[in-house]
Amino acid sequence: MAERQAYDAVVIGAGSVGVPAALAMARSGLRTLVVDRFASQGQGSHKAAIGGVRATHSDPAKIRLCLRSLAILSTWRETHGHDIEWTSGGYSFVAYTEREERILKDLLAVQRRYGLNIDWHDPTDLRSIVPDLNPRGLIGGTFSPEDGHCSTLRVGHAFFDAARRAGAEFRFHEPVTGIELQGRRVRAVQTTRGRYETDVVVNAAGPWAREVGEMVGLPHPVTPDAHEAGITEPVAPFLGPMVVDIRPLPGSANYYFYQLATGQVVFCITPSPLVTGFDRRETSEFLPLVARRMVGLMPRLTNLRVRRTWRGLYPMTPDGSPLVGWAREVQGYLMAVGMCGQGLMLGPGLGELLARLVGGAPPSTEDEETLAILSPYRAFQAAEALK
Numbered sequence: 163m164a165e166r167q168a169y170d171a172v173v174i175g176a177g178s179v180g181v182p183a184a185l186a187m188a189r190s191g192l193r194t195l196v197v198d199r200f201a202s203q204g205q206g207s208h209k210a211a212i213g214g215v216r217a218t219h220s221d222p223a224k225i226r227l228c229l230r231s232l233a234i235l236s237t238w239r240e241t242h243g244h245d246i247e248w249t250s251g252g253y254s255f256v257a258y259t260e261r262e263e264r265i266l267k268d269l270l271a272v273q274r275r276y277g278l279n280i281d282w283h284d285p286t287d288l289r290s291i292v293p294d295l296n297p298r299g300l301i302g303g304t305f306s307p308e309d310g311h312c313s314t315l316r317v318g319h320a321f322f323d324a325a326r327r328a329g330a331e332f333r334f335h336e337p338v339t340g341i342e343l344q345g346r347r348v349r350a351v352q353t354t355r356g357r358y359e360t361d362v363v364v365n366a367a368g369p370w371a372r373e374v375g376e377m378v379g380l381p382h383p384v385t386p387d388a389h390e391a392g393i394t395e396p397v398a399p400f401l402g403p404m405v406v407d408i409r410p411l412p413g414s415a416n417y418y419f420y421q422l423a424t425g426q427v428v429f430c431i432t433p434s435p436l437v438t439g440f441d442r443r444e445t446s447e448f449l450p451l452v453a454r455r456m457v458g459l460m461p462r463l464t465n466l467r468v469r470r471t472w473r474g475l476y477p478m479t480p481d482g483s484p485l486v487g488w489a490r491e492v493q494g495y496l497m498a499v500g501m502c503g504q505g506l507m508l509g510p511g512l513g514e515l516l517a518r519l520v521g522g523a524p525p526s527t528e529d530e531e532t533l534a535i536l537s538p539y540r541a542f543q544a545a546e547a548l549k
């Protein structure tokens with residue numbers, strides 16, 4: 163016989179967004195169930211992330227959510243006890259052409275207005291922060307010292323542990339097969355193993371968000387695109403910030419890397435054109451492409467040995483910003499999808515926002531502004547500059 167249970171909210175997806183959302187909901191007293199098709203938390207896109215967390219964005223909604231994520235993650239150990247290897251190493255976006263200089267300088271005003279601690283530095287100053295940058299042609303760059311990084315696997319486990327302690331329930335190996343409606347209201351979530359009664363469903367299904375949306379007749383514009391990453395052998399500390407180079411070159415739009423607290427350098431590239439689809443098998447093109455660019459930017463990396471590479475999926479939206487908010491067509495259906503390349507850094511701040519929405523508190527002016535920017539019903543005209 164099908165199982166019957168009543169929850170205040172059922173979250174579909176135990177990933178970068180679903181697990182922090184479950185923690186925040188359970189902490190605010192909501193009976194919360196998370197269901198995932200995989201065997202444990204973080205097995206979708208979450209485990210592919212390299213652990214970068216920044217509030218350095220062009221979009222005020224993302225700046226605000228990520229400032230909150232930074233506050234949560236940088237104090238996680240004191241608050242919850244887990245060592246997530248948090249490091250406030252900062253982010254540095256570098257400029258070697260006037261194009262990048264203009265993009266980065268133009269963003270400073272909005273970034274500062276929303277509370278980000280960020281400055282522009284000339285080459286000499288920048289090289290005192292990132293000493294190994296190639297000085298040839300360097301115009302300068304930004305540095306935001308309060309951005310940082312943490313261990314992706316540790317942070318996933320930490321949120322999972324805290325969410326369970328707070329009372330959230332998790333069910334794994336349970337693909338969601340349907341969302342049951344009564345008229346235009348959410349009634350229950352059906353999985354391969356059970357039926358869970360609830361008034362609220364949160365779609366936090368990452369790259370699979372469209373498939374879940376289709377269950378209520380809303381095929382969200384979220385397309386998976388594949389990104390590869392790699393990790394080197396550990397070496398003595400030499401690099402503080404995440405370094406981001408947004409110069410487009412044939413084959414790639416940008417790339418970024420930093421040194422983990424444990425000494426390894428982790429790195430990613432954004433392929434150009436994008437590679438869409440669900441294929442998570444790594445390619446032979448990635449390493450030669452990214453290695454050439456990294457060594458050009460930082461010649462000191464020349465003999466660093468790569469240990470392994472992997473590939474994961476960005477849940478991309480047409481403009482590079484997430485889709486967050488209640489559906490107009492189906493009462494009780496809440497979207498938290500389309501995290502693009504930033505779900506890990508958005509997750510903690512967004513999780514709290516979702517808990518406020520589900521809890522029914524009157525929205526603050528800040529939340530209203532964030533929700534207006536991230537509205538799933540927006541026109542998708544502008545593109546996020548630092549997506």
Ligand SMILES: Cc1cc2nc3c(=O)[nH]c(=O)nc-3n(C[C@H](O)[C@H](O)[C@H](O)COP(=O)(O)OP(=O)(O)OC[C@H]3O[C@@H](n4cnc5c(N)ncnc54)[C@H](O)[C@@H]3O)c2cc1C
Pocket residue numbers: 174175176177178179180197198199200203204205206207208209210211212213214215336337338339366367368369370371374388389390391430472473474475476477498499500501502503504505506507508
């Ligand atoms: C190489 C790479 C590097 C990255 N680096 C960073 C980084 O440094 N910082 C950062 O912030 N982001 C980074 N990202 C992006 C980040 O990984 C994603 O934005 C984030 O993981 C998306 O979170 P999510 O919760 O939306 O999706 P996911 O983490 O994928 O979670 C979705 C979950 O939903 C479940 N699900 C889907 N459909 C169903 C269903 N029908 N039934 C049951 N369960 C279902 C899936 O099994 C999955 O576990 C990186 C991504 C890649 C690929």
